[in-house]
Amino acid sequence: MWLQSTVWALLATAAELAHARGPFLQILNATHSVIGNDHWNVTQGFAYATKLYHKNQDLVGNAVGHYVSYSLSPTSNHPVIDILTVFPDGAASDLNWTSPTIVRRGHDFIDVSFTAIEGDFHWIIRRDLVGAYQYFVNRALPTLGEFRSLWRLDNTSFPNGHTSIKDEALPPLSDYGISTKIQDETWQRADGSYITKYDWSSFIREEKFYGVYGPDFGSWYIYPGKDEYNGDHLKQELMVHRESSTGDAVQLNMLHGTHFQSSPSDTFAVGKTWGPWLWYLNDGNKRDAAARAAREYAAWPYKWFDDAVYQSRGAVSGVLKLDDGSPASNAAIFLGDNNSNKSSLEMGSKNYYTTYADERGRFSFRDVRAGTYGLRAWSTGGRHFNVPGFYLQNDVSVVSSRYTDLGRIVWKPRYKERSEIFRVGSFDRKTIGFAHGGAPYTHGSSDLCPDNLNYTVGRSRTEDWCFAQTANGSWAVNFEMSWRESVRRANSTALLTVSLAGYSTGTSSTIFVNDAKVGNLTSGGGSTTDYNKGLQNDPGLYRSATTAGQWRQFEFELPSGSLKAGWNRLEFRVERSTRWRGFMWDAVALAWL
CATH class of the missing domain: 2.60.120.260 (Galactose-binding domain-like)
Known part of the structure; x- marks a missing residue:
């Protein structure tokens, strides 16, 4: 009886706060609090953020809500590694939150931090923003594996999924029950066709915005600062899908993803930060979401984000030529780990930058965090430049507020x-x-x-x-x-x-x-x-x-x-x-x- 009355009290409080003024944090008890502004609010529990109110409607409903989770690298000696056998396709651990606090405050925003053993998850809530900027600061993440934040939302409010290459209705939950499961999250229908969440994957560095939406609501991720992602130009990830067991509409933010590569094993420095990215709510209008994404990309890196490491950035350029003088036309150029034996796709502990050379082999990077990098380049095919392997140059130094010109770089392939x-x-x-x-x-x-x-x-x-x-x-x-x-x-x-x-x-x-x-x-x-x-x-x-x-x-x-x-x-x-x-x-x- 006590549990039932407590739940009803929380629901009533969250509904009432839908009409609160300005960005706010209200602590309800030892495990629950409510955050939001005039346009939306969400109830954050010990692990899950539920009861997302917008336009007087709960957009989570019977779904799980918002949470942050990780799975361990197979090489990790973390004591909970055996839980991977229990969750072969999910998280070995959901982060558990304590001590919500407002760590920064401005005339039109608050920065709310939720603390876990592994690190701090932040919501930057602005007065007139329908949604929030989010970021995570590492304290003690284990060797990863997968690391993600995500929304699992009401399936009737969000029946459709959108990525840069796919936009259509998510499979109805009813299809799963009448189909035969043939492997991980993959079913075969009676007509021989397949249902699988992996059909909703994409090349993550090519995404401008993605999410789930319906006729009245849209929930979108806009992440202009892709330098925190692991991997190179060909980094793929699962973006959205239908949760097969419950029907939840799932919107993934794969901060350190592993769905399309050999098992990575990455550790992170204390203070390593992912984000900020924008979680954006609207009425389901994709043009509005695209326009908002254009604004975010134009504003990145965010000058308002008060973090010295984040703001410490420089620029790098060069011209890549083969040893016969011909240009490495349209080569893929990657700034990654220095003096590493990992492939560029496997790198994931630090920050990574991708671009392409032009027809003359010229390339440039802007807004690169200060540090020392290894530069790699490889062919992208084409008539003028088509050779195997890759070029590697270590000890590329990027200095804050400075321009580094690498000049003419000569690549000598093993054969022409x-x-x-x-x-x-x-x-x-x-x-x-x-x-x-x-x-x-x-x-x-x-x-x-x-x-x-x-x-x-x-x-x-x-x-x-x-x-x-x-x-x-x-x-x-x-x-x-x-x-x-x-x-x-x-x-x-x-x-x-x-x-x-x-x-x-x-x-x-x-x-x-x-x-x-x-x-x-x-x-x-x-x-x-x-x-x-x-x-x-x-x-x-x-x-x-x-x-x-x-x-x-x-x-x-x-x-x-x-x-x-x-x-x-x-x-x-x-x-x-x-x-x-x-x-x-x-x-x-x-x-x-």
Whole structure:
């Protein structure tokens, strides 16, 4: 009886505060408080923020509400690691809040901080803003894993989802009950089609705004300062979805996401800050949300955010050329960890910046936090610049309020395009150009690719190669070498480069050239020898990705005499496979060294 009366008291208080004046924090008891302004308010409990009132309507309803959670890295020795077996697709821990306080106050805003063991979550509430700026300051997050904030909202008020590449109704909850679950958050309908939350994924650094909406309400995330995100240009994440067990409309803010890459293992300095980003409420109008996003991007980095580290920023520029003087046209440029052996997608402890060079190889970064970085660059395909691997320059220093000119940077690739015998695809870390490559996120797309495939250099087109190989069979590249070339290259070594846009474990391939084994690609913890290449899992293929997962590249040297006059054959033979798991192709190339 006491519990029931307490709940009703909280509901009544939250409803009454819908008419409060200005931004406010009201502490109700040891575990509950209410924050908001004239336009909205939310009741924050021990873990969950519920009873979101806007226009006199509760927009959470029977859903979970707002919370912050994390999951641990598999390498973590944190004592609650075993909870991952209980929550294989969710959080190992929801943050538990105590001691809400107003830490800053201005004439038209308050900054409310909720404290947890792991850190502080802030709501900056302005007088006339329908929504709030939010940010998190780390104190003791464990080795991650996943870290996110999110809303789970009323499914009738928010029936639709929006990202930069997808805008439509979320699947109705009723569809799940009449469908067969086939894997993690994936169901098959009676007509053979699939329902999966991963179809609502996107390249997170390309998002301007995203969220869930209906005819009367919209809830949006606008995050212009993407330097706090982990990963590089090809960082993908789940953005919105329907919660399959309850029907909640889910709006995710993946601050440190892991859905489309090998398991990262990142630790964070005390004081590491994510945000501010804007959580924005409106009447469901996407044009209004886009206009608000444009205003936020124009204002970033926020001058009003009182944090010395956040405000300490400089600029960097340079010109990237190959050693023959040609420009690295449209190269992807990344500022990341200094002196690190991690791939750029795996980096996640600090701050990261992405851009692209122009046709002349010129690039620049503005508003980079002061510090020392490693600069990486790689090809994005195209006619003028298409080489494997990447360029690396460490010890790039960025000084606050200063401009750093790196001048002319010279990249010496291991081989040039002019030495290629053949190449299938472009070195861009993507499946673009291959059959079904770059298609919308759709579960099971690899089923559209053949078991066996023959590609003939000079006759076949790029689109005759499929984006993914996941079934038992043989994919072959047939190429011809003239008698004159075979004599001239009789003592030459060739280099086979296999560049993968992604790989999901469970499928192995043995590589042959003219029926002689040259290597193997299989599941494993990493490269073992030059002959056998072990790959860690990234979930891209079985989580609806068609463009990229986690990029990997392997090289196999072919001794002189491996190639012959006339027709030659490179073959990828798969004799052990798992449906929807295997290889996403970036490019395959053979060149003379």
